[in-house]
Amino acid sequence: MTEMRTKSWRTAAAIGLAAGLAVPAQAADIVWARYGDIDTLDPHRATSTxxxxxxxxxxxxxxxxxxxxNPVPHVAKSWTSNEAGTEYTFSLQEGVMxxxxxxxxxxxxxxxxxxxFSETTPSVTKGSWGPITGAEVVDPLTIKLTLDTPFVAMIPFLADSFSSIICDSNADAEGFGTTTAIGSGPWKLISWTKGDRIVLEKNADYTNFGKLADNPGAPYEDGLIIAVVPEPQARYAALTTGEVHIAEPPFDDVPAIKDSGDLNIIVAENTGQNVFWEFAAHRPPFNDKRARLAVAHATDAATAINLIYGDLSIPEMCPVSRGVFGNDQDFCAQYRPEYDPDKSRALLAELGYSDDNPLETALLVWTGGNRQKLGEVFQAQLAEVGIxxxxxxxxxxxxxARVRQENENTEGTTGSMDMMTWSWYDPDILYALWHTPGAYRGYTSPELDAILDETRVLTDPDARKAKVQEAFRYLLENAIHVPLYTPGWEWVFAVRPEVEGFKVAPFVYPIFSDVKIGG
Incomplete structure (x- = not known):
């Protein structure tokens, strides 16, 4: 009966939040409001943060x-590999349920x-698992993975949620990915109402073997409600009334919130996130490198970022974020096209564009995090050179979906570019994005493929770093991937004063197991 009462209150809370009504705070439940919803409960079917x-x-x-x-043991308490790097054997913890x-x-x-690796419905991140050719159950607590070739990015991948262990009982459960998600993590799924909220309850049997929580066992609080509240001011209002405990605040209000001391502000670090320009490169005008370079030279990222985000984000020179292997701001600055409007105008003139015949393009931006305002600043900068x-x-x-559609469209003369964002823990993200056929079917080339292939098999760190930076240079000099800022996004969290223990792990993973809500 206790479980039924808890679920009943959570349903009432869902109705209250959706209607913008005050709901009495329950000490046993954490309420976290976000600007958007998940795509799916199936880790093989999406890539969004x-x-x-x-x-x-x-x-x-x-x-x-x-x-x-850095990767550390968790459900796998240890692992070994053969000398060739083509076999990995993992020993699992006992008692995980x-x-x-x-x-x-x-x-x-x-x-x-x-x-x-399903033949019919493979994971959207299949390539990031590496060239795995077999998974053998040696015994209940030992699994051996066989690879066709060495793949140095597999170990860090196995620490990321793209590699979430899906309990095999999901195979017989109805609605996996939408109404069912059987895992072994610290929180159990109660319900997901798409576009509204996810309701979780603590896994009383949970043991933490390696995640960044001080708590070695089950979460302290009974439940976690993840509410979708798109409007920043609505989230802020819910924070001030106590209806919500944790949420992203309106960016424009962060300085005032800090000064008031009414809420705690936590800014995520080591996010692995890189915001960048990418282009529909299979049709004019962006199938010509000069058009891509014209955009890059017209973009004053530092000024735009400072205007919209202040010190919450910083300009990025590299195709991967600070804190990710290979990132070197000085190295990348040598090859990233610098802000130079005159050079941009000259390139446009070479292509036949002028004030009377401007280069026209769609600029695709996704919602949240003041990205629309940032897009408007960039739009004005591009207009100054005739774009x-x-x-x-x-x-x-x-x-x-639209980016892939634009890349697959080879006809027409109106361009398409987008302000894309990816978060990743390793430079292997560049393989996913730019190795044939590419995550979005965008720019690819045999030369770039060859460079990216080597970044996956070089086991010596110095040799791998040199090859990763060769990929950086190729992407930057050809204006294929034009970095804008990092850490980026809206990963600033406002936290009510009665909330203790909330933290954000690297690569923007909020940790709630340590959270306690005081009176």
């Missing part, structure tokens, strides 16, 4: 990350990997 954050609460991973973002009461063992890991950019705002799922 909003989804990753929720997966990290419901599912476990073989490995975890330390405070510096799935939310339905079944033990999590090597069969669940094999099931997860088999699903990732007419029409801003289109959409949710992240629609943006991802």
């Amino acid at each position: 909003l989804s990753l954050q929720v997966w990290s609460l419901i599912y476990d991973t073989l490995l975890a990350v330390d405070a510096d973002g 799935c939310h339905d009461g079944t033990p999590l063992d090597a069969s669940d890991v094999k099931y997860t990997i088999d699903q990732a 007419k950019a029409s801003i289109e705002i959409m949710d992240i799922g629609s943006l991802n």
